[in-house]
Amino acid sequence: MQQLYSSAPSSSNDIKLEPSSTPTPGGDAAVSTPSKRGRGAAAAAAAGAGTVLVCVVCGDQAFGKHYGVNACNGCKGFFRRSVWNNRTYLCRFEGNCAIAKEHRNVCRACRLKQCFLSGMNPRAVQSERELAQNRTKEDDDGEGRGDSESPQPEMHSIEVQTDCIKSECEDTAQAIEDSENHGMMLDVANRVYLHNLRTLARVEATLEAAYSAYSGPNRHSGGGGVPTQVSFTDAFFSPTLISIRTPITPTGLKVAEMPDVLQDWRRCFVLFADWCQGLLEFGRMCAEDQIVVAKNRFGPFYWWICAEWSARAGCDGVCYANGTYFPADKALQCLPDVSQVAERMMTSIVRPLLDLKIDDVEKSLMCGIIVFQDELTALTEEGKAAVRDARALFVKALHHYVQSKIKDANLSAMRIGNLTLLLAAATNLVHLTNDNVELNDVLHLVDWGDWSADIRKHSYSDEKMLHNNTVIEILVQYQIALLEFFCRRVGVFGSEFARVGNCRIIADDSQTNSPCLESTEW
Numbered sequence: 001m002q003q004l005y006s007s008a009p010s011s012s013n014d015i016k017l018e019p020s021s022t023p024t025p026g027g028d029a030a031v032s033t034p035s036k037r038g039r040g041a042a043a044a045a046a047a048g049a050g051t052v053l054v055c056v057v058c059g060d061q062a063f064g065k066h067y068g069v070n071a072c073n074g075c076k077g078f079f080r081r082s083v084w085n086n087r088t089y090l091c092r093f094e095g096n097c098a099i100a101k102e103h104r105n106v107c108r109a110c111r112l113k114q115c116f117l118s119g120m121n122p123r124a125v126q127s128e129r130e131l132a133q134n135r136t137k138e139d140d141d142g143e144g145r146g147d148s149e150s151p152q153p154e155m156h157s158i159e160v161q162t163d164c165i166k167s168e169c170e171d172t173a174q175a176i177e178d179s180e181n182h183g184m185m186l187d188v189a190n191r192v193y194l195h196n197l198r199t200l201a202r203v204e205a206t207l208e209a210a211y212s213a214y215s216g217p218n219r220h221s222g223g224g225g226v227p228t229q230v231s232f233t234d235a236f237f238s239p240t241l242i243s244i245r246t247p248i249t250p251t252g253l254k255v256a257e258m259p260d261v262l263q264d265w266r267r268c269f270v271l272f273a274d275w276c277q278g279l280l281e282f283g284r285m286c287a288e289d290q291i292v293v294a295k296n297r298f299g300p301f302y303w304w305i306c307a308e309w310s311a312r313a314g315c316d317g318v319c320y321a322n323g324t325y326f327p328a329d330k331a332l333q334c335l336p337d338v339s340q341v342a343e344r345m346m347t348s349i350v351r352p353l354l355d356l357k358i359d360d361v362e363k364s365l366m367c368g369i370i371v372f373q374d375e376l377t378a379l380t381e382e383g384k385a386a387v388r389d390a391r392a393l394f395v396k397a398l399h400h401y402v403q404s405k406i407k408d409a410n411l412s413a414m415r416i417g418n419l420t421l422l423l424a425a426a427t428n429l430v431h432l433t434n435d436n437v438e439l440n441d442v443l444h445l446v447d448w449g450d451w452s453a454d455i456r457k458h459s460y461s462d463e464k465m466l467h468n469n470t471v472i473e474i475l476v477q478y479q480i481a482l483l484e485f486f487c488r489r490v491g492v493f494g495s496e497f498a499r500v501g502n503c504r505i506i507a508d509d510s511q512t513n514s515p516c517l518e519s520t521e522w
Contacts, residue, residue, distance in 0.1 A: 252315030264320035281390035289383030
């Protein structure tokens with residue numbers, strides 16, 4: 001089953017407790033325990049190995065792990081004090097301060113946020129505090145009883161080593177969740193980030209359970225078996241009327257035929273419906289606003305998800321959810337692609353995705369942004385506000401996630417800009433698909449079903465401005481494309497095919513220009 005996230009769900013934690021020892025000279029370089037002797041030994045080991053560790057928070061030199069990550073003494077102490085004292089910081093610059101060695105003390109709010117995003121574990125600090133309290137209590141009890149037992153060796157920081165990390169989404173969400181369990185008050189940006197990652201993780205778990213529960217062929221595959229009178233509202237809120245939730249396998253191993261195109265269209269709609277209804281922000285809107293958003297946003301969602309599948313599968317065309325792909329090569333297409341949408345998708349989205357090498361979290365955050373991209377005029381005022389707020393949440397989450405991956409502010413800003421440019425490319429593909437959809441409807445090549453009429457109306461027709469001669473031009477393109485298509489299917493090439501391609505529009509002063517094709521006997 002193809003998941004929206006590809007994560008390894010196993011992890012292991014090794015808890016290390018080290019006794020203190022007598023300090024020795026030359027141990028000022030600190031490592032993961034407060035013991036000076038330990039610091040000197042770790043520093044010598046690191047120097048002997050020729051390895052320079054870097055603090056994941058500020059970039060200063062580190063000599064070992066503190067609270068689960070490589071961190072310098074300064075960031076270790078700052079994180080420990082903040083967690084122990086339940087401190088709350090406020091950034092004056094909207095949480096966008098850069099944390100570097102030279103000015104890491106300028107903004108404590110952003111520094112603490114970076115500690116959590118880097119994976120520092122607040123549970124280790126709390127456990128260290130509990131150990132200190134227990135030692136104090138035991139010492140007091142020992143003095144009261146007059147015990148003459150030798151004191152227990154001093155215990156230091158608990159080092160949490162993670163051998164098998166889950167996904168970046170789960171790790172960051174868990175780290176921030178742990179801090180909340182221990183009373184840490186985080187800034188708004190971190191809470192937004194955590195909220196969206198939790199939402200996406202919940203949606204993924206729900207979809208995975210739905211896919212895993214099904215085994216067997218899809219009764220709605222191909223051209224039959226789907227009720228033709230299903231309305232869009234019924235299809236959206238009961239998507240199994242359109243297609244069963246079969247496992248998604250975007251492998252692109254074979255060229256798609258007509259039944260594959262229809263099955264993918266229906267299966268992706270079910271995926272879109274599940275995605276929308278799994279988002280908390282979408283569920284807060286009224287049913288009427290939900291339908292308006294769904295009708296308008298399925299097109300961009302479809303092209304984004306297919307382009308991402310194509311980038312991963314490496315196929316030369318539009319990768320489908322059923323293991324097939326619609327080729328960019330016209331000679332292999334089962335349907336006429338008048339606007340060359342498949343080729344344009346490869347150029348405008350797939351190639352940039354290959355250059356960016358986006359991960360699963362970025363892909364899913366972009367899906368959330370696509371759903372709430374536009375404040376549509378048909379929405380109620382409450383719906384517009386909900387869409388606006390939800391879009392801001394997912395944009396902030398993407399911003400913080402990219403910044404957690406790329407420390408350089410300029411590079412992270414460029415990556416975010418390149419990702420958002422792909423939204424316009426997906427919307428452009430929706431408009432270009434208008435010609436193909438109208439051609440299929442006019443010539444009755446594909447029965448998309450009544451339930452999808454509203455999708456095609458909102459996504460493909462209403463947004464496209466037509467001028468005086470556009471309809472005539474489209475009709476000419478339709479007839480040429482249809483003849484070319486049938487010529488390829490029956491294997492007719494040569495002079496007759498050339499004469500069809502050299503058709504001309506004959507102008508008449510008394511009538512609107514009309515297409516005239518030379519007659520050809522087959």
